[in-house]
Amino acid sequence: MRVTGLERKILVIVGDGMADRAVPELDGKTPLQAADTPNMDRLAREGSVGLLDPIRPGVRPGSDTAHLTLLGYDPFEVYPGRGPLEALGAGVEVRPGDVAFRCNFATAEERNGELVVVDRRAGRINEDEGTPKLAETINEEVDLPVEFEFKEAVGHRAVLVLRGGDLSADVTDADPKRVGKPVKDVKPTSDDPAAARTAEIVNEFVRKAYEVLKDHPVNRERERQGKPPANVILPRGAGQLEEVEPFSDRYGMSGAVVAGASLIKGIGRMLGMDVPEDEAITGRKDTDLKRKAELALEALDDHDLVLVNFNAVDEAGHDGDARGKVEMIERMDRELVGTLLEGIDPEETVVCLTADHSTPVAVGDHTADPVPVAIWTADARRDPVEEYDEISAARGCLGRFSGLHLLNVLRDLADRIEKFGA
Amino acid sequence: MRVTGLERKILVIVGDGMADRAVPELDGKTPLQAADTPNMDRLAREGSVGLLDPIRPGVRPGSDTAHLTLLGYDPFEVYPGRGPLEALGAGVEVRPGDVAFRCNFATAEERNGELVVVDRRAGRINEDEGTPKLAETINEEVDLPVEFEFKEAVGHRAVLVLRGGDLSADVTDADPKRVGKPVKDVKPTSDDPAAARTAEIVNEFVRKAYEVLKDHPVNRERERQGKPPANVILPRGAGQLEEVEPFSDRYGMSGAVVAGASLIKGIGRMLGMDVPEDEAITGRKDTDLKRKAELALEALDDHDLVLVNFNAVDEAGHDGDARGKVEMIERMDRELVGTLLEGIDPEETVVCLTADHSTPVAVGDHTADPVPVAIWTADARRDPVEEYDEISAARGCLGRFSGLHLLNVLRDLADRIEKFGA
Structure with missing residues (x-):
């Protein structure tokens, strides 16, 4: 007997380039470990945590190829290069x-x-x-x-x-x-x-x-x-650009991408998703994160899935600015994740917090290190992990898995996926 | 902005058949757990630790197929059989x-x-x-x-x-x-x-x-x-033997294999890598491990990647000799790993310690159990794991991943890999 037909909505929150490595000026911690992030930590504490390979171990992802993956498309098959995006x-x-x-x-x-x-x-x-x-x-x-x-x-x-x-x-x-x-x-x-x-x-x-x-x-x-x-x-x-099956056809869900960076907006449009525009959303440090959170919540009203991206964390990584990255992560926690959580009911929504890749401040560019993922919904398995960071995530109940599978994992928790077999 | 162009070197240390299972005469510990290994433990304590499937879960690797994998070649595609090697x-x-x-x-x-x-x-x-x-x-x-x-x-x-x-x-x-x-x-x-x-x-x-x-x-x-x-x-x-793309062509790195066992030397030669010879390196228990460490350090001077293999640990496994295996592991720790670490700067080198497969003394042959891996370099993520063994490794921040990805993971940490996308 099937007890429920939940059909939850899915919200994917992406801190662009948020994951990192051991940073000497942060006493060997990563910026995520060093930052004060009560809202992200709540998702970890009340949800299931794991390590995600944005594409696969040892592949340095672009933000574009990683977002394609997070949205359920294999970039080795559909990546059109940066121009079209x-x-x-x-x-x-x-x-x-x-x-x-x-x-x-x-x-x-x-x-x-x-x-x-x-x-x-x-x-x-x-x-x-x-x-x-x-x-x-x-x-x-x-x-x-x-x-x-x-x-x-x-x-x-x-x-x-x-x-x-x-x-x-x-x-x-x-x-x-x-x-x-x-x-x-x-x-x-x-x-x-x-x-x-x-x-x-x-x-x-x-x-x-x-x-x-x-x-x-x-x-x-x-x-x-x-x-x-x-x-x-x-x-x-x-x-x-080659013919790509639209997101709604492939996954039977309507979707929206809320982002300031044109590259990420391009990904959404390439997959036929809605990409709301707002002058306050700039893709840079001066972006209005609360407004972005509101836009995402509005999009969630009339879409099954919403992906919201915050790009300025990645910029701090590219600049090699450890303190700036900590600051951007704390701002994201407060203004974006905090605002989103106020508007979300975990009975009705699956929330996934992750990064599209690591941008270690010591490297100043994207690397292949896995990223932490927290999945929060009413009946998500709970593990002992209480903090959202790269190290704690490895002890979570999701283990380490490939970003190519993330969307289906979320669809499963949202009760939006068919059984294979009897 | 890219902060660094590190281009670190890569040193892969392989204890042949080093991983094991619970051994009754060691109170249910593995030989790695029972052995006193301060140098291996240092790599675990100061580095990132995880579990590696040499080929894939449930595949019993040969030393040859496993080494092909560790060097970035899928043995299902390129393994020529033992004769040519x-x-x-x-x-x-x-x-x-x-x-x-x-x-x-x-x-x-x-x-x-x-x-x-x-x-x-x-x-x-x-x-x-x-x-x-x-x-x-x-x-x-x-x-x-x-x-x-x-x-x-x-x-x-x-x-x-x-x-x-x-x-x-x-x-x-x-x-x-x-x-x-x-x-x-x-x-x-x-x-x-x-x-x-x-x-x-x-x-x-x-x-x-x-x-x-x-x-x-x-x-x-x-x-x-x-x-x-x-x-x-x-x-x-x-x-x-079929045509195989040489290691230097495939990965844009010069490479050397330091080993006594002819099978492992054959792998190096098959991939077009340098294989230094030295009479003191025998591939058996009587091998001069300090000399082997010196050879590896010398090879690292003029190669981008060096793999050094110690075969006698595997022999003890094949002989079903638990005490002998503990002894060989302790010798490897002291004479090989210890000597290597004295000559390595983690700012300039990525060091990976692993095994090519398990050779449980109770089985006397290779098994498919995963092996511990420790990766040590200046900015490697640090996890709470303080010991190098099969059980501790599962709590490390690398989680469990496939040996097919190891080389790219190391190339990423060495800053020797291109980004896929933007």
Whole structure:
């Protein structure tokens, strides 16, 4: 006899890059061990705890590949590269077959017939300084043999999407990555004729964009103010989107992703999930975490699963800032986890707290170390673990398991998964 | 921002067959629990500890398949069988396509037109008693339709390598494995015509080797001394080497294997790693462990990864000798691990202490039980585990994971692995 048909909702809280290693200035503790985190610890104390390999042991995850995994998609099968995800994150439509690039607005000078990059970020130009106008002009005046969409993103960043059959992502970057170097001629990296064609189109785009930007009123004005003009666009990180089964089809659940970082928003959109936007959610330290928690709770009202990501913890890891990371973790505990818990009934919801990967402050980049996971719902098994951190987690009742299985584990606790067999 | 480019070196210390089960004469402890191992315990106390499945749970590893795994190769994909590994270990070149055999020098008598084996080890003949001369005569005087190389190995052992296209390892042994039985006619075990051809060639080798050995001066002298002549060669364990990506190509690291046992040396050579030789390193109890430690430290000077194996612990397990195993573990701790630690800086090196498999004294053979692993480097996560043994290891912060992932876990800690995604 089946006692209940619970159909709980699922809330996944991700502290981006939150896990770490032994930090000398924290007396050999990790930032999670050193931080005061009463709300995270409550999830550990009242829930089931374990160690999660975001992808698999010894694989250094990107935030994008790790989030795909946490959402039940094997990144070795579906990862499209960063270009399409950034484009989706910036709100541009990317369809299967499209090739997308991350771009910089940059400053170049003509020297002996070459375009030499003198500032890769065009003096850190941003939306308020006119990047939307520059993008508009490019879309209106540049003419290419394929359909394209160019859009400004955060700060000096932008995205370019090429559309219209017979395209390939097997092309090099136009971005020379260093100042003093000429804009690179984009070249095919495979024998596929589509790669040669795509490379030619990107080179044409770079040339034509320069022609319409170099005397653009926005740049004239910047020059008058003594600022470097944003006169060249540097595409890089080509990626082609393939057909992906939407999250709702694959798992029979509606889903939303609440995030500020465009990469994570791009993941949500790639999987056909809702990605609510809010000006207070920036993907940086200045983000309004309480507002983010409220957005996630609102999304949980009309979605079966909500993933909420806090990116600034990862930034502190990349900066090698141990104290800053502790501070960000404590802020996340108070403002994000605390606010969320006030609005959650564990009878009706499965809450999962985890990280997408480790970003040890001593390394300043993502590593493959496993991350702690706490799963909290009314009938979750309780183990003796009372704190949420990398070391305590290893003593939890979930043991160590792969992130590829996490979503199904949560669906099981949410009573949303079929029995295999009789 | 990336804070460091550590590029640490990696040292893997393998106590062969070191893990065990509950031993009654040790009050239910394992030999690792019973032994006094201050240096191993230091690695546990200051490092991250866990349980490792050398291949996967419930798979009884050979030392060869386990070492392949520890070095990042799936033995289900690349294991060539023991013949090629012993041949490589004995210093014979084995190329892709070659078929190799382990052999014994044995004693046979002609009875009713059959060659009957009367001593499978020819009175434990060894190198000092003339096996190199016998091998030389075989290589000079035996004529086969394919190229071959025959070489003496340790004691009564030898190896045979057949080369020259259209060969197969699908053949039975010539070794009857018991005295009083005739030398076996080698037969093909598959329909592959190459198997029938290879079987014929091996039979021809056995016949022709007997003809040149039976009246060999070395054997005449043995008979004068009342010792059994080494007049027959018994090939067994056919294996064919396939093309394997060298370790340095696959992992972008130079590597060395420091071992006395020919099987382990063969693994190193199969993967294109350096295998330093030293007369004091015997692969047996009489090996000079301090010299082995020095060799490993020297190898670490000009290699990115060094694996050092101590085989005598496994021998004690095979002999069912609990006290002897405790003694060998304590010797390994003092002479090998202790000497190694004196020469290692954890800021610059990742040290991994583990076993390739369990060889419980009560079983006298390899079993599938997981083995303890300790990983020690400057920023390794610290857990409360203070001792290196099978039971304590299960409480460590690494949890339980597969040996197939170990090398990447170490490469991650050594900062020698690329990020997958952004």
